[in-house]
Amino acid sequence: MQPYRVKLETLLEDRKQFVVPLFQRPYSWKKRNWEELWRDLLDISDPANSREHFMGAIVTMPIEMKPHGVNKFLLIDGQQRLTTILVILACIRDLAGDESDLHDEIENIYLTNRYKQGTNRSKLLPTQEDRKAYQGIIQNVRQSDSSLSKLYDYFAKELAARDEDSEAIDLGKFFNSMKSQLLFVSIVLDENDNPYHIFHSLNATGTPLTQADLVRNHIFMHIPEEDQEDAYNDLWYPLQQAYPGNQLRDYIWRFITKDGVPIRQIGVYDAIRRRVADLATSDSADHLLMDLKIVAEHYDRILDPSLETVRPIRERLQRLKRWELTTAYPLLLNLYIAFNSQAVSAQTFCDVLDVVESFVVRRHICNVPIRQLTNYFIRVFHEASGERDFVSALCDYLIEHNFPTDEVFRDNWVRHQLYGPGSRDKCKLILESLESHATQNNEPVDTRHPRITIEHVMPQSLSQAWYEELGSGADAIHVQYVHTIGNLTLTGQNESMGNKPFAEKKEVFAQSNFGLNKYFAGCDSWNAESIVRRAERLGEVAVKIWQRPSP
Numbered sequence: 001m002q003p004y005r006v007k008l009e010t011l012l013e014d015r016k017q018f019v020v021p022l023f024q025r026p027y028s029w030k031k032r033n034w035e036e037l038w039r040d041l042l043d044i045s046d047p048a049n050s051r052e053h054f055m056g057a058i059v060t061m062p063i064e065m066k067p068h069g070v071n072k073f074l075l076i077d078g079q080q081r082l083t084t085i086l087v088i089l090a091c092i093r094d095l096a097g098d099e100s101d102l103h104d105e106i107e108n109i110y111l112t113n114r115y116k117q118g119t120n121r122s123k124l125l126p127t128q129e130d131r132k133a134y135q136g137i138i139q140n141v142r143q144s145d146s147s148l149s150k151l152y153d154y155f156a157k158e159l160a161a162r163d164e165d166s167e168a169i170d171l172g173k174f175f176n177s178m179k180s181q182l183l184f185v186s187i188v189l190d191e192n193d194n195p196y197h198i199f200h201s202l203n204a205t206g207t208p209l210t211q212a213d214l215v216r217n218h219i220f221m222h223i224p225e226e227d228q229e230d231a232y233n234d235l236w237y238p239l240q241q242a243y244p245g246n247q248l249r250d251y252i253w254r255f256i257t258k259d260g261v262p263i264r265q266i267g268v269y270d271a272i273r274r275r276v277a278d279l280a281t282s283d284s285a286d287h288l289l290m291d292l293k294i295v296a297e298h299y300d301r302i303l304d305p306s307l308e309t310v311r312p313i314r315e316r317l318q319r320l321k322r323w324e325l326t327t328a329y330p331l332l333l334n335l336y337i338a339f340n341s342q343a344v345s346a347q348t349f350c351d352v353l354d355v356v357e358s359f360v361v362r363r364h365i366c367n368v369p370i371r372q373l374t375n376y377f378i379r380v381f382h383e384a385s386g387e388r389d390f391v392s393a394l395c396d397y398l399i400e401h402n403f404p405t406d407e408v409f410r411d412n413w414v415r416h417q418l419y420g421p422g423s424r425d426k427c428k429l430i431l432e433s434l435e436s437h438a439t440q441n442n443e444p445v446d447t448r449h450p451r452i453t454i455e456h457v458m459p460q461s462l463s464q465a466w467y468e469e470l471g472s473g474a475d476a477i478h479v480q481y482v483h484t485i486g487n488l489t490l491t492g493q494n495e496s497m498g499n500k501p502f503a504e505k506k507e508v509f510a511q512s513n514f515g516l517n518k519y520f521a522g523c524d525s526w527n528a529e530s531i532v533r534r535a536e537r538l539g540e541v542a543v544k545i546w547q548r549p550s551p
Contacts, residue, residue, distance in 0.1 A: 298336035438515030459499035486535030
């Protein structure tokens, strides 16, 4: 390394270009960073203050040195501060006006390489995600929705503002203070230094890189420089756009765990690092990126089942999505990969989804803790693969890991508090399934219509009529049974029924098209015994819908 102190005017002089490598994150400074820098710039622009202001390190590595061309440097560290400074210079240039010497000086010396064309013209070449927005600022054709445009607007407003005496900032003096008083430590790496490792070590104590950032960095470290841009544009950038924020980390985590080995989300980077090291071929990183892209097509269908064209699979995926069963994603990814390669049929795919739903529903009703579900669904595909009957092997694995029996399921079914915060859609899905079974030989009602809601036969708040209906111990009966399956049904008349007496609700149910509501025609009253009796009747249906396979 060759460290030395430089002022801004020295850093940007001559024909050079700072190239932000692909493994860097996009521009991420926020308003609080701009405000802090603005205060520092005002401080050094004060004529009474001649001190220098240290901006930090600029770490670069020469990548292309030409005696008559543009000398290019990889910008390993310092992207955020250098990008911000150059955008501020663009603001000063524009406010100074096209005809001014200040405009020409900033344009031709500090922002661009005069007489050069194309990408060689700009002093800074940001990473792909920021490149268009940055070039728009340099060419004064800005994109209003970009982070860099917001940066420009902030400093343009501050530079154009007037003080209490209505005096505008002297742009020439402000610029001179920047170029002569902003101080950097320039560190130029040798050709034998590893820029990726340097970047990691420099950023270890700063804003932490996300797991997805680290994965990207490591993959591109193993891709030849001449192939990086195509790999980024074709393979990585579409993933980054499709899964913003932590969604990309979550996808990579599930991509890894589908191989049957549980890892924590914070271990995604280490797992990818091991994966790249284990792959023997020189283009292993390319293959890994391609696999990530291909599997993402399956992942999209899991996230949005409407993309699935095979109707039976689509309908089952939609049901599992309503159960918010993200723990099953590794299993579903493996199923999709096997289905896509014709290793499993559409029927097998559907059979597995049915078993998974039964497993989850029964455990939910029986209040089985969910903490181990993630590991089960990570391992189950590989435990069952290779067996003559894959579905049976999968069933055996789940039975070994607490798949509630019919007896346990029925017992919990009657008393489980099904309706409540966070579980109302699951409750409605169970009622929809019971309704579908009740009307399987007739034209079904559209239970997903917005008007169709869950009705508490015994209402959530008791009127005097209901106290009389329930008899002694009404409050205890209400607490114990109001949210259980025996007291719940579907209706499009929820608001009109409210907490009306059972006799009046029974008249409404008599006019209902729902098969579930035909039951109430044979009920003369509604109390604890009635609720339990109906729950037991529905329980006999439930054990058929959500079957537990035989070992």
